[in-house]
Amino acid sequence: MEQKEMIDLLRQVASGTMDVEQAALKLKEEPFEDLGFAKIDHHRAMRQGVAEVIYGEGKTPEQIFRIAEAMKEKGQKAVLITRMNKESAIYVGERLELQYDEVSRIGFIGEAPIKDGDGKIVVATGGTSDIPVAEEAARTAETLGNEVIRLYDVGVAGVHRLLGHLDELMEARVIIAVAGMEGALASVIGGLVDCPVIAVPTSVGYGASFGGVSALLSMLNSCASGVSVVNIDNGFGAGFLASRINHIERRTKE
Template identity: 70%
Template sequence: MDKEKIQSILHDVQNCSMSVDEAMLQLKMEPFEDLGFAKLDHHRGLRQGIAEVIYGAGKTTEQIAGISEAMLKAGQKNILITRLDKEKAEILSQTLPLHYDEMSRIGYLGELPEPDGTGTVLVATGGTSDMPVAEEAALTAEVLGNHVDRLYDVGVAGLHRLLAHLDEIMSAYVIVAVAGMEGALASVIGGLADCPVIAVPTSVGYGASFGGLSALLSMLNSCASGVSVVNIDNGFGAGYLASMINHMGGHK
């Protein structure tokens, strides 16, 4: 149940078009819905400001469809599905109004909302190979109501590429820095920006990168202040956190 639904119930009680007992019944029934294979948390949007997100990997198309349909029935306008492969997306799109992005493996129901965050979320990558993770972060932030700018392939192997975009870096409200290899991009951006920087290590790299562990440890040991780190390839987590920061208010 979202805030608008709660407000509608309260207005109905205030206008005497709904009894207190009826309102209590609706509120009691709403916290979660048991679908058998999943317990859908309808109150997450009310508690956290963002509705439950469907993690697509490991779920069948029938399970994803069932959860989505229950969320739509409960009045959820935008539904985000992460780690959704192309084959499942094609099946789901036959019965649901699904938008799908193959690079980020993100699907969403409903239209992208008008941005209502404080400022701009900037998503930057060290290389082109980091784009799938970056797009997961960027599209997550867009579905959650943020204006997102993208700055791709600006890694430290050619630092002048990054320095040519200082205006975007300085004006961003929060920056997501996505990089594999040695993960140095986050430290460099952290030393330039006056906003929070969310570092995302990727599994991109040669043998000694250990599947992204090298970038993770580099980012955790960043000497730049104001840099936080999410898990390897966790673009969704970075986009979600960036949205939370961007909706806290305040001005640049």
């Protein structure tokens, strides 16, 4: 149940078109559903404004399908699936109308969202090898109702490539900086703009990068103010947080 649906339910009670017992039963049925191997949090959207997201890695194709099917049956209009492999995408796609992107490993079922964010989210990468993580962030933000601008392969090894996009950077409401190696991109961007910068270290790099730990530590030690950091390769977390920031003004008005 989404927040708007809960408000409609309460208005029906207030107007007398639904009695208290019916409303109480509906709310009682909603909190979670036990499938045996998973307990689906149907109240997530009501509490947090965004429905539960399916983390596909480690789940079988059938498990992903059953969870998604249960969500749709409960009235969830859109289902987002992260870290979904191609085998699972084929299985689920044969049973539900699935949109799947192999680069980001993002699956999406349901209605295309309205872009109702306050501004634009820019997703920038240090290199081409960072694009899978960046696309996870970008597509997550898009499925949560945001306009996303992509600036790929603009790392500090050729910083003029980044400076050629100053207009897009300055106009952004939030910027997601995705980089491996030494992870310097986030600090450079953070020193240029007045909006929040979400840094995503990636596991891209040679041996001494330690699978992204080097970039993570660099980003955590950034001297640029306004830079926050999510976990290594966590494009989803960055996209979700960027969406939250980009919807603050709208939620305040409501």
